[in-house]
Amino acid sequence: MINQRMYELGSEPSAIRELFAYGQARKAEIGEDNVFDFSIGNPSVPAPEAVKRAILDVMEQPPAQVHGYTPSQGAPSVRAAVAASLNRRFDTSYEGANIYMTCGAAASLSICFNAVGNPGDEFIVISPYFPEYKVWIENAGCNCIEVPARRDDFQMNIEAIEGAITPKTKAIVINSPNNPVGSVYPECDLIELANALRRKQDEFGTTIYIIADEPYREIVYGNVRVPFVPPIYENTLVCYSYSKSLSLPGERIGYILVPNTMPDWEHTFNAVCGAGRALGFVCAPSLLQYVIERCVDEPSDVEAYAKNREALYGGLTKLGYECVAPQGAFYLWVRALEPDAQAFAEAAKAHELLLVPSNSFGVEGWLRVSYCVAHETIVNSMPAFAELMREYQTR
Amino acid sequence: MINQRMYELGSEPSAIRELFAYGQARKAEIGEDNVFDFSIGNPSVPAPEAVKRAILDVMEQPPAQVHGYTPSQGAPSVRAAVAASLNRRFDTSYEGANIYMTCGAAASLSICFNAVGNPGDEFIVISPYFPEYKVWIENAGCNCIEVPARRDDFQMNIEAIEGAITPKTKAIVINSPNNPVGSVYPECDLIELANALRRKQDEFGTTIYIIADEPYREIVYGNVRVPFVPPIYENTLVCYSYSKSLSLPGERIGYILVPNTMPDWEHTFNAVCGAGRALGFVCAPSLLQYVIERCVDEPSDVEAYAKNREALYGGLTKLGYECVAPQGAFYLWVRALEPDAQAFAEAAKAHELLLVPSNSFGVEGWLRVSYCVAHETIVNSMPAFAELMREYQTR
Numbered sequence: 001m002i003n004q005r006m007y008e009l010g011s012e013p014s015a016i017r018e019l020f021a022y023g024q025a026r027k028a029e030i031g032e033d034n035v036f037d038f039s040i041g042n043p044s045v046p047a048p049e050a051v052k053r054a055i056l057d058v059m060e061q062p063p064a065q066v067h068g069y070t071p072s073q074g075a076p077s078v079r080a081a082v083a084a085s086l087n088r089r090f091d092t093s094y095e096g097a098n099i100y101m102t103c104g105a106a107a108s109l110s111i112c113f114n115a116v117g118n119p120g121d122e123f124i125v126i127s128p129y130f131p132e133y134k135v136w137i138e139n140a141g142c143n144c145i146e147v148p149a150r151r152d153d154f155q156m157n158i159e160a161i162e163g164a165i166t167p168k169t170k171a172i173v174i175n176s177p178n179n180p181v182g183s184v185y186p187e188c189d190l191i192e193l194a195n196a197l198r199r200k201q202d203e204f205g206t207t208i209y210i211i212a213d214e215p216y217r218e219i220v221y222g223n224v225r226v227p228f229v230p231p232i233y234e235n236t237l238v239c240y241s242y243s244k245s246l247s248l249p250g251e252r253i254g255y256i257l258v259p260n261t262m263p264d265w266e267h268t269f270n271a272v273c274g275a276g277r278a279l280g281f282v283c284a285p286s287l288l289q290y291v292i293e294r295c296v297d298e299p300s301d302v303e304a305y306a307k308n309r310e311a312l313y314g315g316l317t318k319l320g321y322e323c324v325a326p327q328g329a330f331y332l333w334v335r336a337l338e339p340d341a342q343a344f345a346e347a348a349k350a351h352e353l354l355l356v357p358s359n360s361f362g363v364e365g366w367l368r369v370s371y372c373v374a375h376e377t378i379v380n381s382m383p384a385f386a387e388l389m390r391e392y393q394t395r
Numbered sequence: 396m397i398n399q400r401m402y403e404l405g406s407e408p409s410a411i412r413e414l415f416a417y418g419q420a421r422k423a424e425i426g427e428d429n430v431f432d433f434s435i436g437n438p439s440v441p442a443p444e445a446v447k448r449a450i451l452d453v454m455e456q457p458p459a460q461v462h463g464y465t466p467s468q469g470a471p472s473v474r475a476a477v478a479a480s481l482n483r484r485f486d487t488s489y490e491g492a493n494i495y496m497t498c499g500a501a502a503s504l505s506i507c508f509n510a511v512g513n514p515g516d517e518f519i520v521i522s523p524y525f526p527e528y529k530v531w532i533e534n535a536g537c538n539c540i541e542v543p544a545r546r547d548d549f550q551m552n553i554e555a556i557e558g559a560i561t562p563k564t565k566a567i568v569i570n571s572p573n574n575p576v577g578s579v580y581p582e583c584d585l586i587e588l589a590n591a592l593r594r595k596q597d598e599f600g601t602t603i604y605i606i607a608d609e610p611y612r613e614i615v616y617g618n619v620r621v622p623f624v625p626p627i628y629e630n631t632l633v634c635y636s637y638s639k640s641l642s643l644p645g646e647r648i649g650y651i652l653v654p655n656t657m658p659d660w661e662h663t664f665n666a667v668c669g670a671g672r673a674l675g676f677v678c679a680p681s682l683l684q685y686v687i688e689r690c691v692d693e694p695s696d697v698e699a700y701a702k703n704r705e706a707l708y709g710g711l712t713k714l715g716y717e718c719v720a721p722q723g724a725f726y727l728w729v730r731a732l733e734p735d736a737q738a739f740a741e742a743a744k745a746h747e748l749l750l751v752p753s754n755s756f757g758v759e760g761w762l763r764v765s766y767c768v769a770h771e772t773i774v775n776s777m778p779a780f781a782e783l784m785r786e787y788q789t790r
Contacts (some may be wrong), residue, residue: 251680270405272401
């Protein structure tokens with residue numbers, strides 16, 4: 001009698017959340033230090049001191065102002081601050097009017113799918129991909145079309161993407177730096193993708209968006225640069241969140257950028273406003289909006305993740321595991337030692353290693369290892385990874 | 396090419412928001428004190444000191460804990476605190492497991508409509524009603540069925556409600572204390588409604604929910620008591636928000652109660668979780684969740700609203716306006732001096748009185764006057780109301 005689809009979504013938690021819950025229970029059983037939980041993407045680096053200072057500063061303002069409704073698009077001063085920060089970084093000319101503040105990346109994406117998608121439309125995702133994309137796309141009445149990444153380096157297969165585009169294609173979702181692989185898409189590939197999309201727009205007489213899901217934009221290693229997509233492709237919607245860059249995942253704060261370089265951008269912006277309204281988002285949390293206004297240029301603390309990355313990637317490679325060298329985000333993509341990733345994840349569990357099998361991300365044979373954990377967890381887990389390797393070598 | 400329905404929802408702001416925006420512009424033009432803005436329900440009473448103390452207290456905790464993801468249903472300690480508070484007040488036996496923390500009342504309602512509604516289902520609302528109900532019901536693919544309140548006292552017309560129930564009726568939304576009328580539904584009427592719903596459930600072999608939208612539960616005057624609905628009717632979902640009771644409308648914090656006295660409540664609770672997930676709500680803002688844990692028994696400051704109510708209701712009645720005596724919330728329902736409420740609201744505007752015509756709420760001939768304003772606004776507006784009355788008397 002209730003909505004069966006919603007019941008199923010609510011009663012079958014994601015494999016990631018399930019593994020995380022198992023880890024919590026297992027830690028209670030055998031001790032925190034004896035479980036190596038690489039399951040979830042909860043930032044281990046605490047929010048910067050600047051966030052706390054900003055909260056205390058905002059709390060000096062009159063409460064009716066701090067906690068009152070903001071316009072549904074966000075407080076004007078906050079939107080202006082976000083636009084100005086983008087302009088400083090990317091040499092753009094955005095205004096507050098291009099920014100729609102949201103309750104985090106999930107809200108940003110769900111709103112975009114509903115804003116541009118009509119029932120029956122298609123959204124292309126690149127597998128492996130964050131599994132909630134499919135939930136939100138289908139909730140907008142649309143279809144999630146999976147196009148596999150290249151199997152050698154897990155970069156975009158642009159030929160395959162172009163081949164998957166139909167007259168019903170409304171957008172392609174790209175996520176760079178990538179969850180779960182850690183790859184960053186280079187500018188040359190984005191230019192090639194843009195050209196392919198323009199060809200298909202001309203062929204079908206449609207508009208095809210790029211939805212750039214960028215919560216990891218600030219979390220990159222070495223000299224890697226994450227190209228900013230809107231100057232490369234005009235029909236780009238950027239979905240941003242401060243969950244990872246400022247370690248605020250519980251606070252639900254982010255934004256959608258509808259660039260003023262998009263043809264008829266006001267029209268699309270209005271659809272974004274309408275979708276936010278229809279889904280039940282009244283405004284992004286007000287106190288946190290004012291915190292963002294104050295922290296908009298705060299750098300992310302990448303050092304701890306860089307140290308973890310080195311220890312994990314170096315350690316596992318040395319043990320003989322095949323890994324994709326992560327350029328960004330805080331995930332390592334490791335090949336399972338047998339074709340069945342779920343069976344391999346179970347075998348790893350016996351060594352107290354909690355790894356997410358790639359089936360959750362729409363592909364076979366790999367695992368995601370989240371390294372947003374305490375550094376000792378990585379160091380202390382190495383003997384277990386070595387044992388696991390030995391077990392498979394002597395099978 | 397984008398979603399036309401979303402575009403329209405985004406480009407046609409609600410009449411209330413439009414009037415509010417007009418008021419802001421007009422104040423800039425002729426001075427704050429010369430515009431009597433009764434348009435919007437933004438609490439004028441500031442958040443209690445206890446909220447600030449709670450925020451500062453939470454900020455003493457480690458940031459990774461304060462700002463980290465909570466489970467999607469909410470932090471266990473917060474859910475337990477909300478349940479315990481309800482138990483103290485209403486002699487119930489809820490547990491944290493019955494509470495789903497949300498991003499405010501809009502989220503609570505949107506999630507409930509999606510959780511229990513299947514495409515084509517009907518939700519009954521009592522007109523006049525909060526206009527966003529229709530937006531959220533239709534976004535769930537369902538139909539909004541308006542049943543008029545009684546025309547003498549704007550209480551529920553239970554016979555009419557029963558007559559409107561069909562095999563497709565999934566729920567009736569009740570909002571007591573009521574926006575826009577200020578009425579509180581008495582226990583005897585709720586019992587009668589419950590019996591009518593049970594009769595129809597038996598007749599059609601269906602489950603019919605009451606969705607009790609209760610953001611104004613704490614804001615009542617004199618000896619008025621707001622009956623708690625779940626003990627009266629088993630299939631009740633309570634949608635709560637702290638926007639009005641703690642003056643936190645911008646923070647987006649509330650909850651859904653799925654009572655353990657509802658048959659098969661776990662099933663419905665899972666559908667609530669699924670709907671939250673599908674719409675893009677990951678969790679309610681974490682810092683504010685922990686604030687609620689600390690402020691769950693904080694009383695609402697009703698005194699200022701009571702004083703405003705007396706001045707406005709007393710003043711307008713004395714001038715000859717027909718008003719419904721408000722029992723709760725912070726709205727006065729006033730009969731327009733001509734049949735066309737929109738024309739009357741325009742005439743009022745010429746006296747710098749910003750009143751919301753009842754068409755926004757699905758009925759003709761009345762106006763909503765929000766008295767969550769500075770007391771002087773009410774006192775100073777009386778000559779303008781008197782002028783307006785004279786103007787109509789001498790027409």
